[in-house]
Amino acid sequence: AGAGAESLDYEVVENYAYREAQAQRGKLWVSYYVVLKWLFSLLIGIGTGLAAVFINLAVENFSGWKYAATFSIIQHSYFVGFLVYILFNLGLVFSSVYIVTKFAPAAAGSGIPEIKGYLNGVDTPGILLFRTLIGKIFGSIGSVGGGLALGKEGPLVHTGACIASLLGQENGHLAREKISFRVLDYFTWQGGSKRYHLSSKWVRVFESDRDRRDLAFDYYLHGYKYLSKDWYRTTCLGTAGVAAAFRAPVGGVLFALEEVTSWWRSQLMWRVFFTSAVVAVVVRSAMNWCKSGKCGHFGSGGFIIWDISGGQEDYSFQELLPMAIIGVIGGLLGALFNQLTLFITSWRRKYLHKKGNRIKILEVCIISLVTSVISFGLPLLRRCSACPDSEMSPGIECPRPPGTDGNFVNFYCAKDSEYNDLATIFFNTQDDAIRNLFSAKTFHEYSAQSLVIFLVMFYSLAVVTFGTAVPAGQFVPGIMIGSTYGRLVGMLVVKFYRKLNVDEGTYALLGAASFLGGSMRMTVSLCVIMVEITNNLKLLPLIMLVLLISKAVGDFFNKGLYEEQAQLRGIPLLESRPKLYMRNMTAKEASKNQKVVSFPRVVKVGNIVSVLRSNKHNGYPVVDQGQNGETLVIGLILRRHNFSDFVKPISSKGMSIEEIHLTEDELELYLDLAPFLNPSPYIVPEDMSLAKVYNLFRQLGLRHIFVVPRPSRVIGLITRKDLLIEE
Amino acid sequence: AGAGAESLDYEVVENYAYREAQAQRGKLWVSYYVVLKWLFSLLIGIGTGLAAVFINLAVENFSGWKYAATFSIIQHSYFVGFLVYILFNLGLVFSSVYIVTKFAPAAAGSGIPEIKGYLNGVDTPGILLFRTLIGKIFGSIGSVGGGLALGKEGPLVHTGACIASLLGQENGHLAREKISFRVLDYFTWQGGSKRYHLSSKWVRVFESDRDRRDLAFDYYLHGYKYLSKDWYRTTCLGTAGVAAAFRAPVGGVLFALEEVTSWWRSQLMWRVFFTSAVVAVVVRSAMNWCKSGKCGHFGSGGFIIWDISGGQEDYSFQELLPMAIIGVIGGLLGALFNQLTLFITSWRRKYLHKKGNRIKILEVCIISLVTSVISFGLPLLRRCSACPDSEMSPGIECPRPPGTDGNFVNFYCAKDSEYNDLATIFFNTQDDAIRNLFSAKTFHEYSAQSLVIFLVMFYSLAVVTFGTAVPAGQFVPGIMIGSTYGRLVGMLVVKFYRKLNVDEGTYALLGAASFLGGSMRMTVSLCVIMVEITNNLKLLPLIMLVLLISKAVGDFFNKGLYEEQAQLRGIPLLESRPKLYMRNMTAKEASKNQKVVSFPRVVKVGNIVSVLRSNKHNGYPVVDQGQNGETLVIGLILRRHNFSDFVKPISSKGMSIEEIHLTEDELELYLDLAPFLNPSPYIVPEDMSLAKVYNLFRQLGLRHIFVVPRPSRVIGLITRKDLLIEE
Ligand SMILES: Nc1ncnc2c1ncn2[C@@H]1O[C@H](COP(=O)(O)OP(=O)(O)OP(=O)(O)O)[C@@H](O)[C@H]1O
Ligand SMILES: Nc1ncnc2c1ncn2[C@@H]1O[C@H](COP(=O)(O)OP(=O)(O)OP(=O)(O)O)[C@@H](O)[C@H]1O
Ligand SMILES: [Mg+2]
Ligand SMILES: [Mg+2]
Incomplete structure (x- = not known):
């Protein structure tokens, strides 16, 4: 067992007094309790939704400014643009790592292993504090906005859990105050002691007064626990799931479920679902409000939802083979990812991070520099391709006008009618890059060479960035990696099976699913989340196939990413099956x-x-x-x-x-x-x-x-x- | 506790021999076991999918012929058409009730209370036999094809459970044969007895031979159980969920989950999900295959999936009030439905059904006659309305050409450019009626009067039909009832809030959700199922709101439909919370x-x-x-x-x-x-x-x-x- 990990205790301590208190709680108390629970679920949903909106708004605006500034500068000088880009990223990343190392060390990493542990019954100190919440929110704005190869979804799960727990605690505190009053009462009545330490009278057992004393103590010992027992788990869990899935309420519930099935109850499910839906509504309202342009760069992107309804809906039998291959690749690359991150993280913990916060800050800054140089420099070296014939593919704007999102970026190209395919995915926010990779009806937009370069570089960056002292999610990077090789396979399929109505974007989606499956191994919820964020129910069986294969392949090599990390951190998870x-x-x-x-x-x-x-x-x-x-x-x-x-x-x-x-x-x-x-x-x-x-x-x-x-x-x-x- | 209900026993009996056998089972055995389980999940999925396709194909064809014949006859004589219609219905219904009463009494009703009981740990004799399966399949073809006010979804859940259980048993039998061989072996070795009755040698305890004997017995006592324990529950459950949801795999999993959370495990979830998806794929393939018209009337309808993507996507704040009202109505009507069916069913069980099968058959035939007369006769008495202006609403064909599906039936109308709104919903298959009720952009298609008449008549018919000796689901009738008053409310909203972009079809959908919520009370899965069958994720929050209200209102009056029925049948369900x-x-x-x-x-x-x-x-x-x-x-x-x-x-x-x-x-x-x-x-x-x-x-x-x-x-x-x- 790890350094500070302690088990949680959810058993009801049924001493005499507890029962007496129970007996006094009538129907009214039950209704009050029910109303309270729903109210808190609502509050938690709203809180998490607002936090999610805030983070996204900030990230989108920061990176929007960054790219807008860089693009307008490179019209004059690529070198100055490069410098501005690097400095902008460095500044954001530095602020993130500074906040985290100085104020909220528990906010580093994705937080999901810890939440998973919490829901499994193990408490890791500090993960649900207010300062962790703050560190998580501002830290992930900095690290994601600063262009590192990490995502904001894991941190958002953690944020949701923190909000739930803090609200639950608030509620606990209320109860506690009432209770400590009663305990005081009891002390006074018993003769008391000024320091509230042990007093000689206190330990005597007055048989006749037993009930009263028991009652007082019961309130003290159990009132708090009773109120919060259910709370913590439910709500924490609920929001965890929700936030994980952002705008995928059903996937969120299933996520929560897949992680914590050991003590699931159907009433919980409904409440968790409710919280999920509240988050979805809050996020949606905010986005509607922002549509009119009130939120700067936010509104044009941000929340992971990539509608691929234009994608391929049908598939022929022959296509199952390349899809299975995607599954296998996902399993292999996912397992490799888990293994590499495990090695690097344990090395970091043993050697690097022992040396103090300076090293941690320096490390992240270096990684930021490297990331900036690669994402700016590699596209520079890449030859541009000619825009597709505008008559053959109507509705495509190539190159896109500067300062807008979309495919076909003109970046360091000789001619005006050319675009840089590597810049389209590399020199872009992750959300936009994924949208570009998933995009349907854009055959041959990317050259295989660019995709391979991107895959190798981004994979390496993601591995190295994982485990540094900033809030870091693996969901979006996983999708990036997966969709890159998915699209590669799609290109091959287009090449070999000529006559099929194959869409490269659909293959990219399957690739994304396969990498997540191969690395995280949470099959059911991943499946539903993928369906929800792409808003395409018809691909469900294909996603399942791919996930099934990639999970099986991955399981052959090692455990899931979160399990590995939990083990490394000394969080003793109980698997769902005995050995x-x-x-x-x-x-x-x-x-x-x-x-x-x-x-x-x-x-x-x-x-x-x-x-x-x-x-x-x-x-x-x-x-x-x-x-x-x-x-x-x-x-x-x-x-x-x-x-x-x-x-x-x-x-x-x-x-x-x-x-x-x-x-x-x-x-x-x-x-x-x-x-x-x-x-x-x-x-x-x-x-x-x-x-x-x-x-x-x-x-x-x-x-x-x-x-x-x-x-x-x-x-x-x-x-x-x-x-x-x-x- | 009821007549034949017995508890199931899922505890592992850990006698010495069991442990020894366990010790002998190595890695290979585990892999074999895993492969076997997945294989069976696949088989069960295929089996259930095929059964579902078969039932739907038969029902659609029977009712297709029926309506086609009736329509072509009424061009000449309404009276002859009426007679043909009545006789056709009567014939189908009679065959259904005959099969059920004579061969498979356990196939009557929806079967969901029994399945629910089974998953809760109570066995009702006969529910998972082969003859029940057959009775269920053919019985529901007759009863649904015969136009009674009931659905085929409940019976399909039961069908799925039967298939799962039969496959599981098959597997159990294989194990058992091997085992009884060993027991025989043991008997022979012990001196044996020809009749395999107790023999005097048998009871002696040979200390040194203990292990061997134990082993033999263990195989006998536990081999079977061990293999089937997991099986039964998983697979039965899986398919139950799946079949319930037809083409809603996620909803299917959640349905299973909501019913049986007491012993849920995450591996199960994935396997259940897999089975669900297999069913979905089988059904989809069959429907693709039928598209070209090879399956008669099937293909144009049948599987409950009503795409309302044309519906309203946005909603204003003021609309929440009428939606909440829909929730309240759903709760009230749902609770009333549960209460009425409870009274009638218990009366039937006490008086009517005691008198033998003749009475049961007669009862169903009378109900069939009444249903036919009402569904044919009421539209006859209704005045036709003029078709909407073809310029104002382009794309609408009114009246629809005879022999096709769609809105705007010309039934006993004076002029050619008129349609009979009551016939559009009443004199139609339920699936088409629902599609018509859900249909978007068809303002003022129905008069309020017609909807009220339909609501009252259909509600009464559904109450009376419930509990007769035919396979009967309440899912589709519930949607019919709900969408009728939903559409009514929608019409009112259109009338009062003039300027809103309100769509009556969306209100119909919400009404359907509210009635199901008010009657069945399975909130989460219903919510997802509604989303899946309407293929519109964006309505999720609204559906949740409505379900939340209707469940709360319903819970105020009585228990859910299935719980009430289970109680009546003496199936002792354990609720998820202690009293x-x-x-x-x-x-x-x-x-x-x-x-x-x-x-x-x-x-x-x-x-x-x-x-x-x-x-x-x-x-x-x-x-x-x-x-x-x-x-x-x-x-x-x-x-x-x-x-x-x-x-x-x-x-x-x-x-x-x-x-x-x-x-x-x-x-x-x-x-x-x-x-x-x-x-x-x-x-x-x-x-x-x-x-x-x-x-x-x-x-x-x-x-x-x-x-x-x-x-x-x-x-x-x-x-x-x-x-x-x-x-
Ligand atoms: N009262 C006790 N007497 C003897 N051994 C005990 C006692 N309590 C626990 N142990 C044993 O000591 C070991 C560690 O116990 P400990 O109470 O620290 O539990 P743990 O598994 O670390 O979980 P927790 O997070 O609750 O500390 C276990 O093997 C346990 O069986
Ligand atoms: N061996 C026993 N000696 C005394 N009382 C028993 C015994 N076994 C059960 N009972 C009691 O008898 C009552 C009925 O027992 P029974 O064994 O029929 O269980 P049940 O609840 O009907 O479930 P099942 O479906 O297993 O029969 C229960 O109150 C139970 O506590
Ligand atoms: Mg300890
Ligand atoms: Mg008994």
Whole structure:
């Protein structure tokens, strides 16, 4: 397990007080809770949508200015244009890396491995803070606007998750304030202590007052958790999915689903879907509003949605072969991408990034320089091609007028009726480049040579850029790479199968799908996202075919990009299936060498402190004496509940055991753990296979399971009938 | 619980032998298994696709002939045409009800409540048999072709599930044959018995031979289950979803998901999606093949897919109010529909259908007559309207030429340039009627009066037809009803908000969504299905809004259509959330009055028989003496495993305990239950809340949970770290 990764705990701690509180919550409370949840889903959707619009607006405007300025300057001097281009990029990239390294280190990278871990039940410190949100937003504006070979989709997923979590926390805080008031109340009533530290009266158990005390503590211990448990996951997840897919609400839901199926419920689905749709509506409204030109360069592009409805709708049987080949290439290149990025990232973490922030900043600046030089310089060296005959292909403007988007850029060409095909894809924003690659009915626009050059250079840049200290998504770069070789294959097909109604743009789309499949391996959601962003349902079976192949090929070599990265970062993900050998191993064998550390029910404070300091476990069984003197396991106490949470109830974080300083007197006190423990943890008999335990653990999202001896008798049997009784 | 409903059992019975068998299964076995699964998914997809094509082809041709014949006859005499129409319908409907009542009683109704139950873990006898499949296919051709107010989508879901299950069983049988060979082997080796009944040697425990015997039995008891466990659910589910959505693969997956989220896994998702896509491809290929007119009337319609890309794409803020009203109407009418059908169905079950098949047949025939009379007669009484000005609305052909599909039917009109708006929707196949209702840019085609008449009549017919002894889906009728009032609201909007670019067809679509939402309440999948079948992603937010409202309104009154029907049929569905009161109830309280019936490890056959005959439980704890004389629960034995399964290993069904006749000698034998029992059933401590038990039960798809006393000690603790160890 990694440096700071800690498991999350979603189990309901059902102590007496929890149940009592539950009993008091009537229908009204339920309705209130439901309304609250929907309201927050709405807010989260709006927030994420606005963040997405803001990022896109900024990126589009920055790069719009950049290209406009450069183009107008190169009319006079290519050299000055080159300098301006480089400096502009460098400035943006520098601001990004500066923000990230100085203020929000957790904002580096795509954030998806961390979110994936979070949804799997592992918390990585810092990923959901407000400063991370800010770092992510401004950092990705800089890094994407600065023309690096990375995208803004991953960061947007992370942004969505942050917004969800912050809103959830806000809600949690409200609850918490009410609660800490009650705890204070209780302290006062109990005699209290000015510092709210342990007081001698506090640990006594007044049998008659038990309920009241329990209640107070319950509110404290569970009110917060109860409200936020569902929250965090739902909303975080929801928005994660949504933002990932931008304008692909269904794909967004499926994305969320594919990542976190271990604890999915159908009500969640609907709420997540709702949030998704809210984001889509917000984005769409903003774009409508911007249509009239109020948003500068934004509006003409930006959000990944490439309508290829003009593309090929039908396909003949023979075309399945080249399509399968695209799948194979995608699998190979995707797996290679994962492997290379893994090597480079681990090398970086081991050597480069240890040396401090200066190195990180320097690294990114160098990469920015290299990227600028390549994307400007290579097209310069490339010979221009003659524009297509305007009679043969009507509706095509070649070369395009300076300062507009589109195909056929005239860049350093000798004649006016020529265009530079490499500049069309390289010296352009990524969105426009993809639009150009996907574009239908533009046969032979690109020469094979240009595409190969672009593929090699961009692939290398993407590999090198991955893992630097800026927010970086892999979605759009993946599409760039994939659509390049896809289009190459398409050109070959056009060449060999002459008579077919083949469209190169459609092949580019398939290539994009195949590379994403080969690298990320999230098949279902990718498939739907591709369909949604290209707005063409009819290509679904082809995309599926390609994805199926590329995933299979990729899986042969290594794990998916996000899994690899999560592993590297020490985020212990549980896969959806237990390993094969677990079927032949019992729970007892899995915990064979453990000497279980447990507490008695009533325990001296000094003992607690020394036990907690002597190990790093997070949960301990509590054992008590039964009426006949036999031992009985009465529950599970969490490290958190033991002390850090209630010693200083006003603090929002809880203290670690090292920070707590107690007097000699206090250490001598006895504490009754019964009201705080979870009286019904999940238990499994010792010879249950580990595979079965694994499923239990993962499907219910647990943190601790007790392995216990075979029971001596069965008190009752629960079947379906027992769960169907009416109130 | 209902008459024949029995729980399904998906728990892996992990006896020694199972583990041994697992250990022997290497990588090769895994790959083989994977290939097999994909292959079967493919086969199931193809099978379901072909069945869907066949049903549609037949229905379209039958009703095509019917309308063509009627139309050509009414040129001469309306009375003769009327007679022909009635008789044609009656003949088809009669054949349907005859097939169903005589050969496949389980094929009546939509089948979705049963499938839903199956996926929730309850088996309804007969629903997945071959004869049910046949009954479903031919029955729905008759009932839909015969013009009743019902659809073919529900039956197609059921058909898909049957195909999946039959293929799965086939596979199971293969495994089983190999297995029974081994069991035979074992019997022979043990001395055997000619009738394969209990033999005295058989029950002895040869300690040294234990493994071999266990192995044999394991293959028998688990080989089958192991192969089919995953199968059934996956494939059944997959195809169910797929078929439901016809040409909406994504919606199909989500449909499956929304129904069965309790045990969802992401690998399943991909396979289900694959099956979905295969169905879509098969259907599409067939339709392409039929385009050239080889399939008679099929090709011009049939599969529900109504492209409304011509519809309204934008909407103004003011339009949200009428849309919300549509949602409310949908909720009210949907809830009313559920309530009325519930009353009528329960009345039918109590009184009418008790009287035998004759009554059932008669009932359906009468309904057919009434339907024919209304759908022919009402348009006759309706005054025709003048065709729209051909200059104002170019591209509209009015009246349409006889024998073609389209709007503007000339039916019993005085002049040639008139059309009968009621006939356009009433005297038509449902698919065409919906296409007409959804059609864009046809303002004022229908008079409000006609729409109201149609709404009332069709609604009543749909209510009455529901629950008769023919295969009947509610999807298409729901769309008919919904789009009628949707269009009505649209007309009002056109009237009041004059200047807006309002399209009545879009309102019809929203109406359809609202009625389905108000009646079925499956929000997410309905939403995606509506988008897919109308091929218009841009309406998604509006559809969501309407669905959200109609579901909320409907939920205020009663449960969803399928839940209500499942309850009526005694299918005990577990909802996705535990009831509120379960939070305040412990597992012990839930099973308080039980006297648990258990077996000792070694038990006399006579005792087993008498215990099994004295109650109807399906699982019993097995209790043994530990080394120190204390009792120990060593596992769970199923009724099935006790006897019926292995007394007659060749039979495919297993015998019930009443059918087994044993001699006095045999009754005196002792049997060791250890090798057959499940040694690690799920256990919960006695004071776990029932809510928590509920989640455990549902999420893992269990059948039995033992409530046990608090354990005396904890042997080990399983955390994430223990589940991450590498091989
Ligand atoms: N109370 C305990 N007594 C003995 N061993 C324990 C105890 N709690 C945990 N362990 C064991 O110690 C190891 C690490 O435990 P730890 O509590 O740190 O869990 P973890 O897997 O790291 O997850 P978390 O993120 O909750 O810390 C595991 O092998 C676990 O089985
Ligand atoms: N071995 C047993 N001893 C005592 N009570 C039992 C036993 N098994 C089940 N019961 C109880 O009897 C009632 C009905 O049990 P049954 O086994 O018929 O289950 P069910 O809910 O009907 O599901 P199934 O479909 O498996 O029959 C339940 O309340 C259950 O708790
Ligand atoms: Mg730990
Ligand atoms: Mg029963």
